[in-house]
Amino acid sequence: MATGYLDLMRAPHAMRLLGGTLLGRLPNGVAALAVVLFVRAEGGGYGLAGALAAGYGVATAVGQPLLGRLVDLYGQPRILLPAALCSTTAMGSLAVVGIGSPALAIALMVLAGVTTPPLEGALRALWPSVLDHRPERVHRAYALEAVAQEAIFAGGPLIVMLCVAQWSEGAALVIVNAVGLLGALSVAVSGPSRRWRSAPRQAHWLGALRSKGLLALLGGFFFVGSALGAIAVAAVAYADTHGDELVATYLHSGLGVGALLGGLVYGARQWPGEPERRLRLLVAALAVGYLPLALAPSDVVVMTTLSVVAGIFLAPALACAFVVIDRHAPIGTVTEAFSWLVTSFGVGAAMGSGAVGPVIEWGSEQAGYVLSGIGGLLALLVLTVTRGVLTSPHPVTVAVAGSENDRNAAPEPRFRTEDRA
Numbered sequence: 022m023a024t025g026y027l028d029l030m031r032a033p034h035a036m037r038l039l040g041g042t043l044l045g046r047l048p049n050g051v052a053a054l055a056v057v058l059f060v061r062a063e064g065g066g067y068g069l070a071g072a073l074a075a076g077y078g079v080a081t082a083v084g085q086p087l088l089g090r091l092v093d094l095y096g097q098p099r100i101l102l103p104a105a106l107c108s109t110t111a112m113g114s115l116a117v118v119g120i121g122s123p124a125l126a127i128a129l130m131v132l133a134g135v136t137t138p139p140l141e142g143a144l145r146a147l148w149p150s151v152l153d154h155r156p157e158r159v160h161r162a163y164a165l166e167a168v169a170q171e172a173i174f175a176g177g178p179l180i181v182m183l184c185v186a187q188w189s190e191g192a193a194l195v196i197v198n199a200v201g202l203l204g205a206l207s208v209a210v211s212g213p214s215r216r217w218r219s220a221p222r223q224a225h226w227l228g229a230l231r232s233k234g235l236l237a238l239l240g241g242f243f244f245v246g247s248a249l250g251a252i253a254v255a256a257v258a259y260a261d262t263h264g265d266e267l268v269a270t271y272l273h274s275g276l277g278v279g280a281l282l283g284g285l286v287y288g289a290r291q292w293p294g295e296p297e298r299r300l301r302l303l304v305a306a307l308a309v310g311y312l313p314l315a316l317a318p319s320d321v322v323v324m325t326t327l328s329v330v331a332g333i334f335l336a337p338a339l340a341c342a343f344v345v346i347d348r349h350a351p352i353g354t355v356t357e358a359f360s361w362l363v364t365s366f367g368v369g370a371a372m373g374s375g376a377v378g379p380v381i382e383w384g385s386e387q388a389g390y391v392l393s394g395i396g397g398l399l400a401l402l403v404l405t406v407t408r409g410v411l412t413s414p415h416p417v418t419v420a421v422a423g424s425e426n427d428r429n430a431a432p433e434p435r436f437r438t439e440d441r442a
């Protein structure tokens with residue numbers, strides 16, 4: 022297992038791109054926490070803090086696929102660099118001007134969110150050219166990225182708290198976003214990013230969303246995201262019943278450890294069969310893993326162990342989903358397609374977090390975990406019902422010369438002239 026990952030990390034530019042992307046996405050992972058801490062330090066209430074965090078989240082969900090489409094059209098540096106600068110400036114401005122004007126604060130957060138650079142989609146578009154178009158190495162890179170994502174999102178809150186302890190909440194906001202800017206710059210000025218060009222695309226206002234297979238995948242992972250959003254809130258409720266807020270940290274860490282272990286094992290070998298069918302099996306295992314959480318045993322060690330089990334299939338499911346997107350995205354829309362997955366997953370998580378609150382108040386933390394299990398089962402249901410469109414795409418008959426990312430083998434749909442954008 023280690024040999025395969027070492028081979029991957031020795032590839033030119035691989036570690037720089039992976040590390041830069043993870044640092045560049047640090048603001049996404051800790052924005053809600055950093056903003057809440059900043060607003061409270063400034064004397065604001067939780068209502069304003071929630072509004073700012075929600076505004077950032079919604080704006081990010083909207084901006085990712087739009088910026089992804091621009092990356093496919095104009096290349097990575099032309100979009101990633103100004104987007105990163107704009108997002109960092111907006112968040113830094115909030116730290117300077119404070120919350121004296123709530124309208125201005127919300128506007129800055131929305132601007133920071135909508136201009137967040139689509140680094141996830143950009144990296145996944147780069148992997149094939151960086152890894153010599155070898156499928157086994159690309160698939161392993163997807164798994165490693167899913168694992169590393171869990172690590173950065175687990176460690177991100179710690180970075181915020183250390184900055185707060187050492188300096189202030191405003192400084193934490195600035196430092197985290199400055200680190201994100203440096204990560205984005207590292208990716209955007211790299212050789213692979215500057216050389217990358219999307220395959221020629223057929224203009225259409227729907228862009229990547231004209232792929233029925235992609236729509237099916239996005240629907241499924243909306244519910245995966247909702248399940249995780251519900252789990253995050255239910256873990257806090259479980260900790261409250263035990264009178265120790267650290268318990269929630271144990272449960273979140275358990276999910277992260279499970280995802281890390283599962284991703285490492287999954288990416289260490291090549292799996293036979295079509296990835297579309299394998300994805301359904303992985304999501305089925307993910308859904309089954311969520312169900313025992315509804316038992317909510319009083320023993321924290323047992324509950325943490327169940328959390329580890331629940332997280333095992335998350336990173337493999339994400340890694341497999343990246344492969345499926347790669348196969349079903351219409352030619353020339355790969356960055357946009359990957360960015361839509363980020364949006365679908367994030368919106369689902371937000372909806373799950375919002376829906377589980379009333380459920381917990383009506384029932385208990387057990388009811389919250391039941392909702393997460395339902396989310397996992399709905400994800401499986403969507404992928405099962407739509408298996409007709411999530412079949413292996415037919416190979417294209419004409420290859421695009423010089424294409425950097427034409428490796429999805431998806432047929433380019435024919436559209437009438439009136440459909441062109």
